[in-house]
Amino acid sequence: MPRSRSIAFKLILVFTLCSALIFSVILGYNYYQSRMMLEKELEGNARNLAMSLVNRVETVLASVGRVTEEMAFFLEIGKYGERELLALLRGTVERNGHIYGSVAAFEPDVFCVATRLYAPYFHKGKGGILLTHLERSHSYLFRDWYQIPRELEKPEWSEPYIDQEKGNILMTSYSVPFFENRDGKRRLRGVVASDVSLSALTELVSSIKVLKTGYCTLSSRNGTILTHPVKKLIMNETFFTIAEARNDAGLREIGRKMIRGGSGFVPFKTLTGVKSWLYYAPIPSTGWTLSVMFPEAELLENVRTLSMTVAVMGLVGILLLAVVVVILARSITTPLHALAAATEVIAAGNFEVNLPPVRSHDEVGILSDAFLVMKESLKDHMKRLTETTVAKERIESELKIAHDIQMGILPKIFPPFPDREEFDIYALIEPAREVGGDFYDFFQIDDTHLCFVIADVSGKGVPASLFMAVTKTLIKATARKGITPDKILCQVNDELSSDNETCMFVSIFCGILDTSNGELLYANGGHNLPLLVQPGSGVSFFPKGGGLVVGAMEGSVYRCDRMLLAPGESLFLYTDGVTEAMNLRDEQFSEARLAQELTALRGRPLQEMVKVIMGNIRNFAGDAPQSDDITMLLVQYRGDNSNHFLAASP
């Protein structure tokens, strides 16, 4: 889904697709479950239907069986002549509606020596019960109805047959052998058989309607079809010939189960190719099989119709949902579009645009409200910003001027005393802001005395710069011929600490170098210890000692120390902005690193030394902002020797 599509499009797509998917899953599941339930139910229904039919068929066949067996029993134990026998047979046919005809057939020479064979047959015919003597037309001995029970010595239902003489009636016979006991031996006397017309039974089976086009069939022990809606199949086909014609091994297997008296419920394709379910069950007395065919399509018709209706309803529902989503999406996107248009106008700087009216109090309403508030706030803010900017610009301009002034009061020209060979001096200041609290200064008190100062005022910015200017002026005013650095600091301290309401103070290192002999007098008012750079032996910090910071307490006393500089030796003075310069990892530049750098730079020109250290501090700090003013002052004593005079004299 492209990201640039509208919310409405995305909503419709997501909503309809999701609902269609959910709906399809539910519908499919419902169909599947209904089908399962139906099939489960069907098996029960099929069994019930088949069993009730089986019972009805069985009742008829069993009654015939019972009557025939009773006749056989009588023929076995009773005493009877031809008259009694004929009466028995006639009576049986007369009194049993299901029996078409009955015969008592005897083994050769058993009943009547004259005819050898004897088989009187009473059967229903035109005009009542007729008697036929079967032995007169053919030998019955090798007919199935006689021979099979004779060989098996047990009652047997014959394979159904079509009796053409009786008008193409489908018949079956129940034959019961009867015996006599003579000399302790059981000997067959004959077979009594009853013919049953199957027309009533097949009509009963055919008349059962199964759904719309389903049907019941009856098949024999050989699998021969006895009833079927397709009349041509009756007595012509068996399940096995059909299986062979269809090359259907599964059907043959079903047929084999049937003839073995099995029952089952299986999917089945009818001869006309209709997908069906087949339930089959045996008819106990004859070993025949009753099958019930349920066309699957009809079975599932209601489920299908229901599913189709639900599907149509669902489709309409989804379409309605899509329409609702469109309307909903519009109600959201229309004010959003208006807001977007208004925003563009606002972005162009026009705060006088009218925002769309807030109609609802939903998220879009809240957003519109917020927009309105934002617009007003922006408007105010812009106004204030304009004013602030003007004020800030003014202050910045003033600070710039202040910076220039501050820098202007520091000696900036190097070398400052080009005509003096016995010493050299170089200084550098880098304020952290426009104006700073550090300063340095140097001036000659007389021809042979150079006073130099480095100081760091507490705090930063404008107050510090003003305090610095005062301090610098005070020091310059105090330094007179013959004064020592400690006296300078005492006097400046007294001046600064009286009426010092801001409680500001300053650390000062002040030194006076006798340029004629290298004697250095110095006093330290709480300032970082300077370093002595000796070309021969290296770099060392001044010994510790000194007084309190200047301006903090009135009446502070400072000590004056003395040191003799050899020619070529230098003093390196600095403020804490140098050693405490930080990099991004919060590491300090440190005094040790400073001493190391200076050691490496020994003997180089002063300006180069200072600039290289400054460069190294910048490199060390990297992108970390400068937090404090950085000030360095380097004073070198070169010695007052004859060369001075030689050089000085023109």
Next chain:
Amino acid sequence: MKGFLRICALTALAMLLLPPVSAVAAKLEKASLILLWSPQAQFAGYYIALDKGIYRKHGIDLTIIPGGPERSAADHLRQGEADFAVLWLTTALQQRAAGAGFVNVAQIIQKSSMMLVARKSSGIKTPADLNGRAVGLWGGDFAIPPHAFFKKYGLRVREVPQSYTVNLFLRGGIDAASAMWYNEYHTILNSGINPDELTIFFLKDHGQSFPEDGIYILDKTLRKKPLLAAAVARASLEGWLYAFDHPGEALDIVIGYMEQAKVPANRIHQKWMLERMCDLMLPTGNRQEMGRLKRADYEAVGQVLRENLLVRSIPDYAVFTGEAYAAQ
């Protein structure tokens, strides 16, 4: 080739005795043929030749008389109620030996199609296993090949007369049944018994090669109408070949006759029968040999009949096949 030679010889004889062929062709000669049984694919060739006008093409207006349990083909032929009959070689040979003037004009089935079928579950695996068992046998000449088989293996079986159905066997009333490969065997299979559940003894595989169906004529008819005999033989064989080449159409025709005769008609069963007839009529696949009665087969059958005291002497092959008449 010999079968055809014989037909040619018969034709040559006819040429001498009868008016020219054109005159015969113009006027159809009436003739009747009785079959061994009711309509089925065992007789497809004759019904197809009749239905497709092949007999008419050969100048014959043929009437087919279906056989059946109530109607003996041999009796019909002997008594002159039919001009031609389809008979087993054993029947015809015995009739000839007994003085009836039966002449073979074409031998249709070359091999014995008879078999004994038993359930494997009854423990019958070899011919010796049949000893003492109940075996279903058909009456008359159908019993001759099985008897020869029992004799060969020295078997004493309880012979049970077998009816036209195989139900006695299916119900377990007998241990083994007689069956025709093209008919009862397939019926047993299509009553739900699988081939692997059966032990079968093909009599032809046990040295009992009894050629079965053949077309016969009385010698006196042959003398009068030699051309007719040749034409019926030729037309019948042509009908058979047509049936093998167009089995679908042949089955339609046969089933039509079966329905007409109101006998149960099962197409797949008739299809099996027609295919087996092809196997039995053309065992080598050589169509040139079709219709010929081999002297060796004839003499082998004669030998068995003599051994079983069914004939005293074996009639002359040339007389039996009509070659003697052609040579006269």
